Amino acid sequence: MNITVIGGSDGPVSILIAENNKASWINLFGLVIVILMLLPNIIYAVKFHGIENKCKNKVMSWIEQIGRYSSMFLIIFNIGxxxxxxxxxxxxxxxxxxxxxxxxxxxxIWILYFHKITFWKSMTLAVIPTAIFLLSGITSRHYLLVISAVAFGIGHIYVTHQNAR
Known part of the structure; x- marks a missing residue:
């Protein structure tokens, strides 16, 4: 039986993490997190297709998209x-x-949002994914994920604010 100690953890937690994740290049927990975050967004895109993006600041839109995709990539893949x-x-x-x-x-919040769209729900739905990426990066000491999460948060909260006004 090969037991790997992950990230300086010792004892039962490192064994649990190593045995469940097989210390591979893919983080299965991160993959599940991303899938669970994307599902309501896909439903929204199908239900409300064709809604205009009111944010005209291209730089913030780019920051949002770069932060989004790099955060999703980094939470799933261990690139070393x-x-x-x-x-x-x-x-x-x-x-x-x-x-x-x-x-x-x-x-x-998504369930509430689908019943009635309000500003506070829109902003909460912008903040929570940022918090998930930040929490994941900070607790696992994955500093590129933290940087991506900050970029995503800045861009996503700005763009959401522009669209929710």
């Missing part, structure tokens, strides 16, 4: 650059529980 892993069992628990709570909240 600036990735250090979970430093402790507490960091792993914070990552898992925090992202679970954020995803449940995200889906609940």
């Amino acid at each position: 650059l600036a990735e250090f892993g979970f430093p402790s069992a507490e960091a792993y628990i914070t990552y898992f529980v925090g992202n679970t709570v954020f995803l449940i909240l995200y889906w609940c």
Whole structure:
């Protein structure tokens, strides 16, 4: 039996993480997170296709898109650059529980949003994915993900604000 210690974790948490993730180049938890974040967005795109983007600031739109796709890529794929892993069992628990709570909240707000679109729901739906990417990057000491999440947050919150006014 080959047991790998991940990111300085010791004891049962490193064994759990190594056995479940097989210490591979793909983060299955990150993949699930991205899929769960994309599903309501796909439903929205189908239901409300053709809605005009009111944000005319091309730089902020580019920052949003670059931040979005790089965050989704980095949360899923371990590319071996600036990735250090979970430093402790507490960091792993914070990552898992925090992202679970954020995803449940995200889906609940989407359900409310589909019933009635309001400014606060739009802004909350812009902030939660940013928080998920930030939490994932900070708890796993994945600094490129943190940088991408900050860029995404700045762009996404700005663009959403322009569209929700």
